[in-house]
Structure formats: structure tokens, C-alpha cells
Amino acid sequence: MWGRFVTQRTLQLIPVLIGVSFVVFFTMHLTPGDPIEHMLGQAGRITQAQIDELRAHYGLDRPLVVQYGLFLRHAVRGDFGLSYSHQGRSVSAVVAERIPATLELTLFAFLIAIVLAIAAGVVSSLRPQGAFDRTATVGALLGISMPGFWLGIVLIIVFGLRLQWLPISGRIDLALAPQPVTGLNTVDALLAGNGAAFLSALKHLVLPGAAMAAPMAAMVMRMVRSSMIGVLEQDYVQFARAKGLPETSVVGKHALRNALIPTVNIVALQTGLLLSGNMIIETVFQYPGLGKLAVDAIAAADYPLVQAVVLIYAVSYVLLNLGADALHAVLDPRVRAA
Amino acid sequence: MTAQPLLEVRDLHTHFSTYRGPLRAVDGVSLTVARGETVALVGESGCGKSVTALSIMRLVRRPGRILRGRVFLDGEDLLQKAGAEMRQIRGGRIAMVFQEPLSTLNPAFPVSTQIVESLKVHGVARGKQARERGIQLLEAMGIPAARERFRSYPHELSGGMRQRVMIAIAVSCEPELLIADEPTTALDVTLQAQIMDLLARIKQERGLAIILITHDLGLVSQFSDRAAVMYAGQIVEQGPVAELLEEPLHPYTRGLLRCVPRLGRLGMPITPIEGSVPDMAALPPGCRFAPRCPEAMDRCRRAMPAACEWRPGRAVRCYLYGDAEEAGEDRKQDHGVADRD
Amino acid sequence: MAQPVTGDQVLEPVAATTPGMVRLLLSNRVAVVAGLAVLGFAAIGLLAPVLAAYDPSAQHPEAIRAAPFWHPEGSTRFLLGTDSLGRDLLSRIIYGARISIFLGVVVVLLTLVVGTGLGMLAGYFRGWFDAVMSRVVDTLLAFPFLIFALAIMAATGPNLVALVLALAFKGWVDFYRVARGDVLAAREADYVTAARGLGASAPHILFSEILPNIIPPIIVLATLRMATIIIAEASLSFLGIGVPPSIPAWGTMVADGRADVASAWWIATFPGLGILLLVLCVNLFGEGLRDALDPRMRK
Numbered sequence: 001m002w003g004r005f006v007t008q009r010t011l012q013l014i015p016v017l018i019g020v021s022f023v024v025f026f027t028m029h030l031t032p033g034d035p036i037e038h039m040l041g042q043a044g045r046i047t048q049a050q051i052d053e054l055r056a057h058y059g060l061d062r063p064l065v066v067q068y069g070l071f072l073r074h075a076v077r078g079d080f081g082l083s084y085s086h087q088g089r090s091v092s093a094v095v096a097e098r099i100p101a102t103l104e105l106t107l108f109a110f111l112i113a114i115v116l117a118i119a120a121g122v123v124s125s126l127r128p129q130g131a132f133d134r135t136a137t138v139g140a141l142l143g144i145s146m147p148g149f150w151l152g153i154v155l156i157i158v159f160g161l162r163l164q165w166l167p168i169s170g171r172i173d174l175a176l177a178p179q180p181v182t183g184l185n186t187v188d189a190l191l192a193g194n195g196a197a198f199l200s201a202l203k204h205l206v207l208p209g210a211a212m213a214a215p216m217a218a219m220v221m222r223m224v225r226s227s228m229i230g231v232l233e234q235d236y237v238q239f240a241r242a243k244g245l246p247e248t249s250v251v252g253k254h255a256l257r258n259a260l261i262p263t264v265n266i267v268a269l270q271t272g273l274l275l276s277g278n279m280i281i282e283t284v285f286q287y288p289g290l291g292k293l294a295v296d297a298i299a300a301a302d303y304p305l306v307q308a309v310v311l312i313y314a315v316s317y318v319l320l321n322l323g324a325d326a327l328h329a330v331l332d333p334r335v336r337a338a
Numbered sequence: 339m340t341a342q343p344l345l346e347v348r349d350l351h352t353h354f355s356t357y358r359g360p361l362r363a364v365d366g367v368s369l370t371v372a373r374g375e376t377v378a379l380v381g382e383s384g385c386g387k388s389v390t391a392l393s394i395m396r397l398v399r400r401p402g403r404i405l406r407g408r409v410f411l412d413g414e415d416l417l418q419k420a421g422a423e424m425r426q427i428r429g430g431r432i433a434m435v436f437q438e439p440l441s442t443l444n445p446a447f448p449v450s451t452q453i454v455e456s457l458k459v460h461g462v463a464r465g466k467q468a469r470e471r472g473i474q475l476l477e478a479m480g481i482p483a484a485r486e487r488f489r490s491y492p493h494e495l496s497g498g499m500r501q502r503v504m505i506a507i508a509v510s511c512e513p514e515l516l517i518a519d520e521p522t523t524a525l526d527v528t529l530q531a532q533i534m535d536l537l538a539r540i541k542q543e544r545g546l547a548i549i550l551i552t553h554d555l556g557l558v559s560q561f562s563d564r565a566a567v568m569y570a571g572q573i574v575e576q577g578p579v580a581e582l583l584e585e586p587l588h589p590y591t592r593g594l595l596r597c598v599p600r601l602g603r604l605g606m607p608i609t610p611i612e613g614s615v616p617d618m619a620a621l622p623p624g625c626r627f628a629p630r631c632p633e634a635m636d637r638c639r640r641a642m643p644a645a646c647e648w649r650p651g652r653a654v655r656c657y658l659y660g661d662a663e664e665a666g667e668d669r670k671q672d673h674g675v676a677d678r679d
Numbered sequence: 680m681a682q683p684v685t686g687d688q689v690l691e692p693v694a695a696t697t698p699g700m701v702r703l704l705l706s707n708r709v710a711v712v713a714g715l716a717v718l719g720f721a722a723i724g725l726l727a728p729v730l731a732a733y734d735p736s737a738q739h740p741e742a743i744r745a746a747p748f749w750h751p752e753g754s755t756r757f758l759l760g761t762d763s764l765g766r767d768l769l770s771r772i773i774y775g776a777r778i779s780i781f782l783g784v785v786v787v788l789l790t791l792v793v794g795t796g797l798g799m800l801a802g803y804f805r806g807w808f809d810a811v812m813s814r815v816v817d818t819l820l821a822f823p824f825l826i827f828a829l830a831i832m833a834a835t836g837p838n839l840v841a842l843v844l845a846l847a848f849k850g851w852v853d854f855y856r857v858a859r860g861d862v863l864a865a866r867e868a869d870y871v872t873a874a875r876g877l878g879a880s881a882p883h884i885l886f887s888e889i890l891p892n893i894i895p896p897i898i899v900l901a902t903l904r905m906a907t908i909i910i911a912e913a914s915l916s917f918l919g920i921g922v923p924p925s926i927p928a929w930g931t932m933v934a935d936g937r938a939d940v941a942s943a944w945w946i947a948t949f950p951g952l953g954i955l956l957l958v959l960c961v962n963l964f965g966e967g968l969r970d971a972l973d974p975r976m977r978k
Contacts, residue, residue: 016818020821022818027833145962146958147917147933147954157948161940161944239442242395242397242436243429245429249455254444257447258446272822280918298829314826331446333445334445
């Protein structure tokens with residue numbers, strides 16, 4: 001039953017992934033003219049030989065459909081061409097070295113968003129219209145109304161510059177950088193048993209993480225809250241109490257489990273917001289990850305690089321949604337039967 | 339032979355705060371249940387039967403609260419108990435079965451979890467032992483293939499089986515009193531009979547006292563020892579079932595019985611009761627049934643009659659049988675009873 | 680008007696008619712204030728030439744990075760200070776309201792019309808059109824919103840028309856789904872069967888019978904979407920690929936002010952505050968609208 005569920009969903013993915021690659025490919029070709037011409041405007045950063053190689057690689061003298069085919073074929077093998085804003089290094093290499101940073105930041109933001117949102121949502125739902133609920137609701141409203149880049153800047157001003165509590169750029173105090181094993185500084189620091197490095201990495205994650213997490217946390221919290229309020233009215237919650245179960249079990253186990261079901265869907269949708277926000281926040285904080293790479297690439301008109309990054313974000317999003325579907329099925333046994 | 343009753347409810351008042359003022363869902367209900375006895379709580383929808391049950395279990399939540407009254411279980415007032423103690427009593431000494439098993443069983447957990455956690459919380463069994471006991475319970479409730487069904491989810495079971503599961507959970511920790519809130523209303527007739535048979539059997543086997551909440555007079559006559567008729571938040575008549583059905587005293591009870599078509603009395607007209615239930619947030623002074631009562635007197639509309647004992651074991655709230663008036667309704671004092679643990 | 684309350688119910692008043700809904704909305708003071716505030720923003724934008732003290736692109740080299748007036752070093756000449764080119768911040772913020780609201784409204788209207796139209800067609804006629812649209816929608820949904828717009832703007836550069844299209848490209852999907860879903864449900868409804876029985880044609884049914892019933896959720900969605908669009912536009916402008924730099928936009932202003940965050944914090948902060956306030960009001964109004972139009976939609 002599980003096997004069938006997974007294969008079914010994965011098969012549904014394929015047309016979507018194809019569509020995604022299609023869109024990515026064609027948007028890049030919206031610009032009038034030969035992309036190579038644009039590259040030439042980069043004041044001799046790449047050699048003529050590399051230009052010719054690129055021309056052949058992209059098949060720019062061939063019809064568009066063929067180019068798309070070539071793009072797909074190369075993409076599946078992880079070959080996205082050369083990045084001309086990075087001295088002609090291969091795009092995949094440039095991208096690969098930035099992924100861990102973004103992964104670390106995104107995971108961090110995701111975790112704090114989820115934990116905070118669920119906690120706040122549950123507590124709010126226990127006493128609707130109470131003091132905590134009102135505060136949390138206002139906070140959530142602000143969270144979804146705030147532009148992420150602005151929040152980032154305000155956090156920099158307040159916590160970085162005025163109070164000087166936290167760093168405002170980079171990933172870690174370079175002097176403390178641990179041996180890269182996973183590429184995630186916090187994990188590497190823990191593996192090396194280096195407390196100071198771990199702390200430094202963590203401190204660098206706080207402000208950008210918070211700025212990234214805010215809109216998602218706000219939306220998820222509202223969902224959890226309203227879902228919980230609905231669930232707490234259900235008969236099975238009352239029955240759980242009638243069985244003599246302690247309130248923590250009634251709320252934390254019986255109610256929450258059901259309230260999380262629709263929440264998973266919202267979380268999946270919101271990860272899209274998280275990924276978009278990632279680019280912006282990395283720019284604001286000069287965080288050396290994929291997002292900043294993309295923004296710089298856009299400024300430099302480095303299309304192969306932009307293409308690759310956009311594709312990665314899109315595919316991640318698709319996979320995340322698949323994961324969310326699976327999680328949904330885990331939480332709600334009624335879905336599995338379908 | 340007057341042993342202390344298992345349950346004694348005395349002058350219970352439960353109100354709900356609504357945007358239109360307080361809704362007096364339970365307004366001075368007094369009731370006793372002896373060990374092993376089945377008492378039916380009868381009335382139409384909205385008369386307060388379920389709220390009475392919830393009040394006994396202290397499961398009434400905002401915007402409702404128990405204003406005053408006493409609920410004695412074996413002589414101890416439940417309304418004075420601390421939260422932790424009450425939790426032990428729920429499920430352990432008094433258990434409740436609800437109307438719609440599909441919505442009462444948690445859809446996210448299999449039956450096994452829901453039975454085992456009860457056993458664990460009340461210290462009856464844990465782990466493997468608990469699982470075995472759970473399966474035995476299902477078998478005792480007449481569920482075929484109990485071992486497989488034990489691992490199923492509620493939505494995978496039929497309505498009748500779900501109700502049996504709910505009853506299994508309810509009796510798993512050997513309670514002394516079972517409150518069954520419309521246990522068969524959501525089931526079709528053949529299943530109804532099966533479930534009632536099951537209840538009769540476990541009542542016999544375990545010496546269980548039962549409060550049966552229903553609007554079905556047929557069930558009342560077949561299954562209970564005594565009955566209490568509720569109308570608009572109050573008990574208007576109570577007594578042994580046979581007497582109640584043969585010789586109904588209160589005009590409402592009489593009206594109810596006339597409404598029910600009976601086999602063997604073909605040709606008798608079914609006369610519905612005129613009018614409709616009162617607006618609980620805007621009650622008239624005096625007897626609540628007066629507006630619909632064919633025998634209403636002026637007095638009935640002015641002051642509320644108090645419940646009086648017509649015969650030992652038989653009480654009625656009606657001026658036709660007694661002169662006592664309900665003392666002033668404006669006693670604002672209440673215990674401030676905690677209604678959540 | 681209120682039904683008798685029995686022991687089972689603790690009723691809330693329900694308004695299902697248009698005057699009832701309007702009354703319910705107006706009773707929500709927060710929503711009303713927010714709605715008026717949004718209109719206020721629009722008015723400010725429209726009256727910008729009159730309200731702003733200075734031309735938004737006028738530079739004052741002698742007063743570069745001037746502080747807001749309450750600051751000891753500030754003056755009332757430039758109430759909110761000036762930016763790195765000596766341009767009056769308050770005037771720029773006032774002008775910035777124009778583009779934000781303009782784009783918000785235009786994009787929302789575009790997505791609303793396209794999405795609702797396509798959704799109604801797909802929902803009513805089904806068939807191959809519906810099937811094809813499903814695929815298209817699935818693909819579009821696979822993209823996080825901003826990433827998609829970003830990809831387009833990256834290719835075209837800051838360009839107003841492209842921006843509108845980029846923002847609209849994915850937004851119509853929400854309207855499509857709502858419209859399609861509601862139409863699917865409505866076409867089985869009795870009043871539609873009755874209309875068909877009377878010989879009404881499909882377009883007539885769609886527009887005169889079904890459309891009025893699906894308007895409330897569409898309106899709510901439109902308002903809430905506008906908030907998203909405004910933030911998205913600001914984000915793209917912040918990255919330099921949104922509104923062309925010649926037009927004063929709040930996002931661009933924040934980007935400009937980023938470099939001076941340590942010394943002249945107001946340059947980045949106030950335009951952002953403008954975005955926050957506008958979006959907050961749009962959201963508050965939208966939620967009030969949702970509560971009034973369909974309490975069952977409450978999330």
C-alpha cells in the first residue's frame with residue numbers, strides 16, 4: 001500500500017518536473033538576442049575557446065526545441081554549463097559549494113518556524129481571545145504583512161548595530177571554522193566537539209533565520225490555531241477526557257495529531273515562501289548561499305547559473321510537496337485508503 | 339433495604355453564557371441511581387439530558403459552568419474533588435458512551451491505541467498485557483476476528499462494531515456506573531437491538547449501574563428499572579418504569595406517551611403535543627410546560643412548582659399533585675465549582 | 680429574527696443576505712478602519728503631486744542623508760530626512776504609494792478576470808479543456824511564487840509590463856481553482872437545473888446565475904492576494920529586478936538605504952514601514968471581508 005502510494009505520487013511528479021524544466025528553459029530565452037552576446041559584454045572574463053564551447057554546448061545555432069532537448073539532457077546529468085561570472089567554472093561546481101550554506105539556513109529557519117508556530121498555535125487555541133491569543137494573533141498578522149527584506153534590515157539595525165548582540169553577515173567567525181564534513185557548520189562543529197565554533201555558527205544563523213522564518217511561522221501558527229480550535233470541539237476530544245486521560249494527553253496527543261493534518265498542507269505551501277524568502281534574506285545578510293549566488297548571477301546576467309539555481313529551487317519545492325503528501329498520509333490514515 | 343445509592347445528584351444547576359443571556363440547560367435536577375440499577379433519562383432534544391450527564395462527569399466546558407448542586411458518588415461529592423482525582427473517576431468509576439461512534443473515536447489512531455491508553459492511565463495493565471486484555475475485551479463485546487480488528491482504524495469498521503469498541507473502552511477499567519448517551523440513536527433498528535442486548539449482558543455480568551439517556555420510549559420500557567422525564571432543563575416526573583408508563587402523572591409524560599404509536603392499539607389516534615419547546619434563554623416564569631399544557635391553571639403560569647413525592651419512589655413537578663412552589667430563583671450564590679480539571 | 684435557543688445550541692447570529700453581510704462588515708470596526716486606510720493610501724498616491732513637498736527625484740546635494748525632523752541633527756525642511764542622493768524621503772514615500780497600489784490593483788484585477796474566467800469555463804464545460812488546464816496548473820503550482828517571477832524578471836530586466844505579467848503569471852491560479860470549484864458545485868445545484876429547464880443558454884447561466892454566487896469568495900481572495908502582490912513587487916524591486924529605477928518604489932528605496940543602515944537608518948526603514956502599514960491594512964480589511972461574507976470560510 002505504501003509502495004503503491006509512493007510510486008503513484010512519484011509518477012505524477014514527472015510531468016510536473018518536465019513542465020518545470022520547460023518553463024525555466026524558456027524564460028531564460030525571453031531575452032532578445034544571443035545569450036553569448038551578453039556574455040561578451042562581460043569584458044573579457046572568459047576566453048574565446050570557452051565561448052565556442054558554450055555555443056556548441058547550448059546548440060545556439062540549432063532550433064529552440066533542439067536546444068531544449070540538449071538542456072534537458074545536460075541537466076539530468078548535472079551539467080549546466082559554465083558560469084561566466086565565476087571565471088568560467090562549471091555551474092554545477094559553483095552551485096554545489098553553496099548548497100550546504102543555504103541548506104543549513106533553510107533547515108534552521110524551518111525548524112524555528114515550525115516549533116514556534118505549533119507551540120504558539122496550540123497555546124492560543126486553548127484560550128481563544130485570551131491575552132496570549134490576542135498577542136499571538138497580532139504578531140501573526142504583522143508577520144504576514146511584513147516584507148521579509150525589511151524585517152531583515154530592521155533586525156540588523158536593532159540587534160546587530162544598536163544592541164550589538166548578534167552578527168549581521170557571514171556564516172561563522174572565520175577563525176573558528178570547523179573542518180567541513182557535511183558543510184553545515186553547526187553539525188560540523190558538533191562533530192568536532194567544538195563548542196565555540198558551534199556557538200558562532202548558531203549566532204550567525206539567528207538573525208537571517210528569524211527573518212526567513214517569520215512569514216511562514218505566522219501563517220502556520222494561524223492554521224494550527226484555527227485547526228486546533230476546530231478539533232477541540234470534536235466529540236473524540238470530549239471522549240478522551242471522559243476516559244480520564246490527563247489534559248496534556250488530550251490536547252497534545254489526541255487533538256494535536258488531528259490538527260496537524262491540514263497544517264501539513266499549509267506548511268508545504270509555505271515552504272515555497274521560505275525558498276523565495278531565502279534569496280532575499282541571503283542578499284540582505286550577505287549570506288554566502290545559493291540565494292545570494294542567484295541574485296548576484298542575475299545582476300551579472302549569468303544565465304546558465306540563474307537557470308540552474310531556479311531549477312534547483314523548483315525541484316526542491318516539488319520534492320518537499322511530495323514529502324508533505326507522504327507526511328499527510330502518515331498522519332491521516334483515512335487518506336491511505338484512497 | 340435502603341442501601342446508600344451509588345449516585346445521588348442533588349439540585350444540579352448548569353448554565354451556559356450566551357450572547358442572549360444565561361441559558362439554564364440544567365435547572366435543579368435531582369436524581370439517584372442505586373447499584374446495578376438502570377435509570378433512563380428521557381426527553382426530547384435539547385431538554386438538557388446530555389448536559390446533565392456531562393455535568394455528572396464534570397466535562398462541562400466554557401461557555402457552560404456548573405453553578406451549584408451536589409453530585410455524590412458513594413457519598414463523596416464529585417463537584418468538590420480535585421482535578422487529578424476526578425480524572426481517576428472518569429473512566430475508572432464512571433464511564434460514558436456517546437451517540438455517534440464515528441466522531442467519538444479518534445480517526446487518527448487505531449483501536450488498539452485507544453483501548454490501551456485507557457488501561458494504562460487507570461493502572462489496569464500496560465504493554466503486552468494491556469494489548470491482550472484489549473483483544474479479550476473486543477471478543478467479550480462480540481466483535482468477530484478481534485485480533486485483526488484490534489489494529490484497525492475507526493473508519494475501517496462498521497457502525498455497529500464501532501459502537502461495540504466504544505463500549506469496550508468504557509467498561510475496560512471496570513467502572514461502577516455507565517452513562518450511555520443515546521447509544522443506539524445513530525444505528526439502524528437491527529443493530530439497536532444487538533447493542534442493547536450487549537448492554538444488558540454486560541450489565542448483568544458486571545453488576546453495572548446504567549444511566550440511559552434516550553428519547554426512545556420503547557428502549558425505556560424494555561431496558562430500564564426507573565425513569566426520569568426531563569423537560570426544559572428540569573425533571574418533571576420520575577419513578578419505576580412500569581408505573582410511569584401505565585400511570586403517567588405529569589401532563590408532559592402523558593403527552594409523550596400519546597405521541598408514540600403502539601402496536602396492538604391500532605386505531606388509536608396519535609395526538610401530538612401542541613406548541614414547541616421554550617426558548618431556553620428567555621424562559622417564562624412559572625411552570626415551563628404551562629404554555630403547552632392542556633391542564634394548565636393560572637397558578638402554573640405564575641410560579642414554578644417544586645418536585646414533590648407523590649408516592650415513595652415517585653416524584654412529580656406539577657400543581658396537580660402537590661402545592662409546593664420552587665423557592666426564589668434568584669439565589670445568586672454558587673459554589674464556583676471548577677468544571678475543568 | 681433570532682431563533683429560539685434550546686439546550687443544544689449556543690447560537691451566533693448568521694447573516695446570509697447582502698444587506699446583512701454589509702452590516703456585519705460595518706460592525707467590524709477594525710476592518711472598516713483598515714479599509715478606509717487603504718483608500719487613504721490610494722488617495723495619497725493619487726494626490727501625490729499635491730501632497731509631496733518636493734519632486735521625488737529632486738536631489739539636494741547640500742542635505743545628503745539628512746536626519747528626520749525629531750532627530751537633533753534633523754530639520755523640518757525634510758520631515759523624514761533625505762537619502763544618499765539628498766532626495767526628500769517623505770516625498771518619495773508618498774510617490775511610492777502610487778506604484779504599489781497601482782500594481783497591486785492592476786495585477787489583482789488581471790489575475791481575477793483571467794483566473795475566474797478560465798475557472799468558470801473549466802468547471803462548467805469540463806472535457807479536454809479542464810484536463811489540459813489541470814496539467815498547466817499543476818506545473819505552475821510547482822514553482823514557488825517569487826522564484827517564478829524572479830526567473831522572468833531576471834531575463835527581461837526591470838520592466839513595468841514584464842513585472843505585471845510576471846506577478847500575474849502565477850496569481851491567476853488561485854482564482855482559477857476557487858472559481859472552478861464553486862462552479863463545479865453550482866452546476867449541480869437546483870437553481871441551475873431550473874434555469875436550464877427554462878431554456879437558458881450556457882453563457883446566460885454562467886453569468887447571471889452562477890457568477891453572483893461565487894463572487895464573495897473571489898472578492899475575499901482578491902483582497903488577500905493584493906497584499907501578497909504588494910510584498911512580491913517590493914521584494915523584486917528590492918533585488919533590483921522589479922520596478923524600473925526611474926519610478927519611485929518602496930522596495931527600491933529600501934535597497935538604496937541598505938548601504939547606509941549603520942549611519943542613516945531611516946532611509947531603509949521608513950519606506951519599509953510604508954509597505955508594512957499598507958499590507959497590514961489590506962490584510963485586516965480582507966479578513967473582515969471574509970468574516971462578513973462567509974463566516975464559514977473563517978480559517
